[in-house]
Amino acid sequence: MNIPSILAKCAGKKNLSREEAFEMQNKIIKGKLSQDELLKIFQFFAARPITPAELMGILEATRKHMIKVPITSDALDVCGTGGDGQHTFNISTITAIICAATGVPIVKHCGRAASGICGSADLLKLLDVNIDLTPEQAVACFGTCGIVFLFAPNFQPGLKIVKDARKKFGGKTYFNFLGPMLNPASVSHQLIGVSDKTMMRLMGKTLIDFGSKKIILVHSEDGGDEVGLSEKTIIMEFDGTREQKKYELTHSDFGLPRFHGDLKTTSREENVSICRQILMGRSDEPKKNVAMANAALAFYTFGKVSNIRDGVRLAEETISSEKALKKLEQVIKVTHNL
Incomplete structure (x- = not known):
């Protein structure tokens, strides 16, 4: 046709x-x-x-049409669809770094902000991480650091074609939820934040059909595409048996206080500052808690912990020991010497 x-x-x-x-x-x-x-x-x-x-x-x-990255071992991607309009700090990137610091293998697909202030790629560039990697360099980085960031335009060249049309259209398109489903390494495990909760089941089932081992999708009732601590978070969990679980989590399930404030940021530079402050253990409590809650669910997604409270404790220890900060510093050094 x-x-x-x-x-x-x-x-x-x-x-x-x-x-x-x-x-x-x-x-x-x-x-x-x-x-x-x-x-x-x-x-x-x-x-x-x-x-x-x-x-x-x-x-x-x-x-x-995707340029593939030949990483064949199990790995986790943590990302979101974006489009929630909340302009929060870049939670998924911080989550990925915390997880990698504990030995969870991370292959994070990242891009620039489409409707938000600071996308994962924007943050990483300002942190001085080199994300302009070839597939061979990406494999080398992953082998050395246990984490690599794959900059979407380098591996999805065809998607550049729709950039202007998406901008002119102005609203969300199906490319918003397609992005998290296009990891160039076809990772085995994913934690995906979804701004449109009606898409969660379809995305999960489709990724399992394409060979994923474990997919967890989250949507906060406050509209966010990540685990939130102000309202309930809807969880949909899928595995290779096609079994589906749907449940809700609240701040108390993580053993963390409820937060009613605002996590919005106003600039990319503020995002960089928040990231560094969290990884150094010096951020304010609400931001640190949200990062730990998301890291806890990421740990659970990959099977690093059997329950999310253990995940929170692991995240807190990883931050307080500066392991997460050292992991970021390692990635910066390695990516500039490939």
């Missing part, structure tokens, strides 16, 4: 087959569509939920 036929089918509010979705995304990544056609597609999918067949086709096509 050609693109005009696919556009006509979308305009008629008809679902695409997996094959049609694959063909559509394949042509998008090859740059065969005009910006007007891209905007129409974004509008179609913004107006209704994406179907399992459509997501499978879109993901399959996007992964086909």
